[in-house]
Amino acid sequence: MKRENIRNFAIIAHIDHGKSTLADRIMEQTKTVSERELSAQLLDSMAVEQTHGVTVKARSVRNFYHGADGQEYEYNLIDTPGHVDFSDEVAKSLAASDGAILLVDATQGVQAQTIANLRLAIKYNLKIIPVINKIDNVAADIAATEKQLRKLRPEFASRPILKISAKTGQNVHQVLEAIYQEIPAPTGEPTAALKALVFDSQYDPYQGIIADIRVFDGHLQTKQKLQLMGHDSSFTAQSIGIFNPDMKAVPTLTTGEVGYLVTGLKDVQALQVGETITTTAHPATTAIPNFKPAQSMVYAGLFPKGETSYEELKQAISKLALNDTSFHYKPEQSEALDAGFRCGFLGIFHLQIIKERLRTEYHVEVLTTAPNATYQVYLKNQQPQGEYLTITNPVEFPDFAIIDHVCESFVKAIITTPNTYLSAVMKLCEEHYGELLDIDNQQDLVTLTYKLPVSEIAYNFFNSLKSLTHGYATLDTEFLDYEPVDIVKIQTQINYAPVDALDILVPRQQADQIAHKLVEKLKYAIPRRLYPMPVQAIIENKVIARVDVPPLRKNAAVNGEQRSISKKQQLLRRQSLNKRQAARSDIKLPQSVFDAVLNLDSPA
Numbered sequence: 001m002k003r004e005n006i007r008n009f010a011i012i013a014h015i016d017h018g019k020s021t022l023a024d025r026i027m028e029q030t031k032t033v034s035e036r037e038l039s040a041q042l043l044d045s046m047a048v049e050q051t052h053g054v055t056v057k058a059r060s061v062r063n064f065y066h067g068a069d070g071q072e073y074e075y076n077l078i079d080t081p082g083h084v085d086f087s088d089e090v091a092k093s094l095a096a097s098d099g100a101i102l103l104v105d106a107t108q109g110v111q112a113q114t115i116a117n118l119r120l121a122i123k124y125n126l127k128i129i130p131v132i133n134k135i136d137n138v139a140a141d142i143a144a145t146e147k148q149l150r151k152l153r154p155e156f157a158s159r160p161i162l163k164i165s166a167k168t169g170q171n172v173h174q175v176l177e178a179i180y181q182e183i184p185a186p187t188g189e190p191t192a193a194l195k196a197l198v199f200d201s202q203y204d205p206y207q208g209i210i211a212d213i214r215v216f217d218g219h220l221q222t223k224q225k226l227q228l229m230g231h232d233s234s235f236t237a238q239s240i241g242i243f244n245p246d247m248k249a250v251p252t253l254t255t256g257e258v259g260y261l262v263t264g265l266k267d268v269q270a271l272q273v274g275e276t277i278t279t280t281a282h283p284a285t286t287a288i289p290n291f292k293p294a295q296s297m298v299y300a301g302l303f304p305k306g307e308t309s310y311e312e313l314k315q316a317i318s319k320l321a322l323n324d325t326s327f328h329y330k331p332e333q334s335e336a337l338d339a340g341f342r343c344g345f346l347g348i349f350h351l352q353i354i355k356e357r358l359r360t361e362y363h364v365e366v367l368t369t370a371p372n373a374t375y376q377v378y379l380k381n382q383q384p385q386g387e388y389l390t391i392t393n394p395v396e397f398p399d400f401a402i403i404d405h406v407c408e409s410f411v412k413a414i415i416t417t418p419n420t421y422l423s424a425v426m427k428l429c430e431e432h433y434g435e436l437l438d439i440d441n442q443q444d445l446v447t448l449t450y451k452l453p454v455s456e457i458a459y460n461f462f463n464s465l466k467s468l469t470h471g472y473a474t475l476d477t478e479f480l481d482y483e484p485v486d487i488v489k490i491q492t493q494i495n496y497a498p499v500d501a502l503d504i505l506v507p508r509q510q511a512d513q514i515a516h517k518l519v520e521k522l523k524y525a526i527p528r529r530l531y532p533m534p535v536q537a538i539i540e541n542k543v544i545a546r547v548d549v550p551p552l553r554k555n556a557a558v559n560g561e562q563r564s565i566s567k568k569q570q571l572l573r574r575q576s577l578n579k580r581q582a583a584r585s586d587i588k589l590p591q592s593v594f595d596a597v598l599n600l601d602s603p604a
């Protein structure tokens with residue numbers, strides 16, 4: 001296909017506004033797939049996507065469209081996820097696109113994620129086509145949605161705004177026409193040295209790393225010797241192809257085209273998303289400017305559970321990380337849970353999705369510890385001045401006696417909510433030490449901008465926000481800066497043995513209250529033994545709270561039964577023997593224990 005007739009575009013929208021449905025309709029109307037094949041949403045093929053009904057991974061599909069101008073066009077469509085926790089995926093899709101269809105659900109109007117995605121598209125300099133979806137729905141308020149959209153950007157004020165139903169296919173042909181008319185053809189030099197951007201990748205046990213690429217300059221052929229810009233290592237293009245929507249091999253990918261490259265590389269670290277590929281024979285001189293991978297907001301420990309071994313978890317995690325650039329990991333050794341990984345996520349929902357993907361795609365079971373934010377710890381008499389420790393794991397939090405001060409990451413939280421829930425949302429933010437930065441009214445919607453400590457939103461904030469607003473509010477976060485906070489560590493001992501995996505960092509003001517709640521929750525979460533087990537919460541070497549996990553059977557020493565002294569002594573000896581054997585080593589903690597820490601906000 002000649003370059004002038006290629007269009008690379010993404011569909012961006014708020015969650016559930018209909019991106020995947022529109023992608024399906026486009027594939028159907030361009031005859032990429034038949035109606036029958038579309039019975040299941042094709043692009044959301046991952047098991048976890050089908051269970052949740054959301055798109056987690058971006059997908060690219062090549063379609064051919066016969067325009068009303070008589071020409072044939074190659075449409076490379078990239079489906080993107082809409083959840084706030086996956087904005088990194090959206091960024092990757094946009095880095096490979098020249099234009100974006102901004103889809104807005106007429107029953108819901110403009111939402112926070114519509115605005116956040118629009119911001120990203122503008123950052124990548126994309127041509128944006130605003131489209132109103134779900135016009136067939138009886139609850140659709142097309143006029144109001146159009147009014148909101150027109151206010152979003154000066155260029156939307158007077159341009160035509162398409163109104164479609166992705167479900168019925170009504171007016172979808174107008175979108176197909178607008179794509180070649182409005183989105184520019186890719187630029188680039190077909191005769192220049194090869195420059196291809198890796199915008200996604202996955203791991204195949206037989207074929208190694210398969211990279212999703214866009215060719216920016218030159219062309220790529222099978223069996224070509226390739227290298228990464230800035231690296232010495234080289235590899236051969238085992239095969240190249242396109243998604244149609246399944247993988248289909250092609251001999252060449254030329255300037256502007258999107259497709260896949262089978263690298264044969266078996267080391268999952270060998271190729272990172274965002275890198276530029278060139279040929280060893282005629283290497284390009286400069287790399288394609290990289291997009292910035294998102295910073296991890298929350299960290300949690302992932303440990304093998306049940307039948308899963310450490311090695312299996314390691315394999316699964318490294319392959320998954322290749323496929324998800326916003327997921328980071330490093331090995332961790334816990335006294336209570338043994339060998340595992342410290343992992344960084346964009347948010348709690350991201351953590352849940354990773355956990356499920358590990359289970360459904362890699363068949364490994366994991367235990368996750370309570371998530372925490374990142375802290376910068378400045379020590380007393382620190383040499384050289386201004387140096388700090390970066391703490392992503394509460395276990396590594398230094399002794400309070402040597403700490404000078406601690407800084408925590410803060411985010412800008414942009415919350416869009418219907419007006420009716422405004423006061424409830426503001427109350428929630430204030431309870432979480434939020435500082436109101438901005439408030440913006442758009443008809444029935446209010447967009448609140450708060451500065452919030454990450455630790456406050458790392459736990460239940462998102463769930464509370466959703467339940468307060470019956471699911472209507474949206475949350476988008478952006479890293480701001482580190483600021484001083486007064487943080488202490490709560491350590492937990494079960495049966496006098498410290499359980500490092502239960503360490504949590506909390507604001508000093510709330511520490512006592514949290515310590516009491518924690519032991520109360522643990523009392524019911526820890527599996528019982530034949531003898532009572534004390535659970536203690538310790539802050540700065542002082543026991544702040546204590547409960548006893550009741551024994552499975554009554555204690556020989558305290559039950560009121562009439563027994564001979566020698567019988568009681570015998571029982572007591574046996575119990576104390578049990579206790580000594582049990583202390584430290586064999587406290588097996590189920591996931592419910594860590595969930596208890598996670599749900600400290602809810603009543604005991």
Ligand SMILES: Nc1nc2c(ncn2[C@@H]2O[C@H](COP(=O)(O)OP(=O)(O)OP(=O)(O)O)[C@@H](O)[C@H]2O)c(=O)[nH]1
Nearest residue numbers: 015016017018019020021054055082134165166167
């Ligand atoms: N009535 C009506 N429903 C639609 C239309 N388009 C999509 N839907 C429905 O809206 C829901 C969400 O659609 P999806 O296409 O999965 O939305 P999405 O934006 O891809 O969602 P995520 O991948 O989770 O971000 C589904 O139940 C669709 O059937 C439409 O034009 N009309």
